[in-house]
Amino acid sequence: GESVGLHLPTLSVQEGDNSIINCAYSNSASDYFIWYKQESGKGPQFIIDIRSNMDKRQGQRVTVLLNKTVKHLSLQIAATQPGDSAVYFCAENQNTGRRALTFGSGTRLQVQP
Amino acid sequence: ETGVTQTPRHLVMGMTNKKSLKCEQHLGHNAMYWYKQSAKKPLELMFVYSLEERVENNSVPSRFSPECPNSSHLFLHLHTLQPEDSALYLCASSQDFLREGGETQYFGPGTRLLVL
Numbered sequence: 001g002e003s004v005g006l007h008l009p010t011l012s013v014q015e016g017d018n019s020i021i022n023c024a025y026s027n028s029a030s031d032y033f034i035w036y037k038q039e040s041g042k043g044p045q046f047i048i049d050i051r052s053n054m055d056k057r058q059g060q061r062v063t064v065l066l067n068k069t070v071k072h073l074s075l076q077i078a079a080t081q082p083g084d085s086a087v088y089f090c091a092e093n094q095n096t097g098r099r100a101l102t103f104g105s106g107t108r109l110q111v112q113p
Numbered sequence: 114e115t116g117v118t119q120t121p122r123h124l125v126m127g128m129t130n131k132k133s134l135k136c137e138q139h140l141g142h143n144a145m146y147w148y149k150q151s152a153k154k155p156l157e158l159m160f161v162y163s164l165e166e167r168v169e170n171n172s173v174p175s176r177f178s179p180e181c182p183n184s185s186h187l188f189l190h191l192h193t194l195q196p197e198d199s200a201l202y203l204c205a206s207s208q209d210f211l212r213e214g215g216e217t218q219y220f221g222p223g224t225r226l227l228v229l
Contacts, residue, residue: 031213031215032215032216033215034215034217034218036220041222042222042223043117043119043203043205043220043221043222043223044156044203044220045220046217046219049215049217051215089155089156091218093211093213093215093216095213098169098211099144099161099163099168099169099210099211100146100158100161100169100210100211100218101211101215101218103155103156104155105154105155106155
């Protein structure tokens with residue numbers, strides 16, 4: 001079905017290591033993707049986005065990679081810090097006429113000191 | 114934190130109560146959304162409004178009644194809720210509703226609702 005899924009529900013990393021959070025999507029017509037971070041007690045916060053005409057986009061300590069061939073999206077966080085501990089969601093614009101983004105179920109990132 | 118605010122942040126209500134959730138966006142956006150977030154589930158879209166008109170309703174029970182009096186405010190009126198309606202209710206806004214090429218949605222902090 002049309003859904004955005006995440007490979008791992010929980011990811012635990014050591015402080016200072018790099019983190020990679022993965023996301024699979026099923027709709028080849030999807031043309032826009034966003035990564036959100038949700039800390040406990042807060043709403044999802046925009047991190048970075050990428051359009052389907054790009055393969056890679058970099059922000060501050062974060063990089064999003066898009067592989068349209070295998071319909072895979074990843075978020076890389078460099079030098080992970082305790083403040084990065086949160087649930088991370090990917091979301092996509094599926095271009096089905098739906099008026100809102102479609103969200104995955106989320107991956108919890110735990111940063112060990 | 115963000116340009117989208119929600120009140121109250123926490124709400125406890127009985128099944129016979131009537132309450133309302135309020136959302137306000139200060140971003141000059143034209144589209145607003147209500148989502149429900151339950152434990153271990155993806156975000157569930159409830160309603161989409163664009164320029165004060167409802168443009169999408171995801172078969173939400175009638176005990177949830179949205180209201181959009183202007184492009185900056187969105188309400189969710191609640192009545193005779195069930196315990197399974199306990200969740201985090203999130204409001205979001207975007208410049209326009211989703212179209213080809215995508216629109217970034219910005220979220221408020223949410224209202225944590227507990228129905229007893």
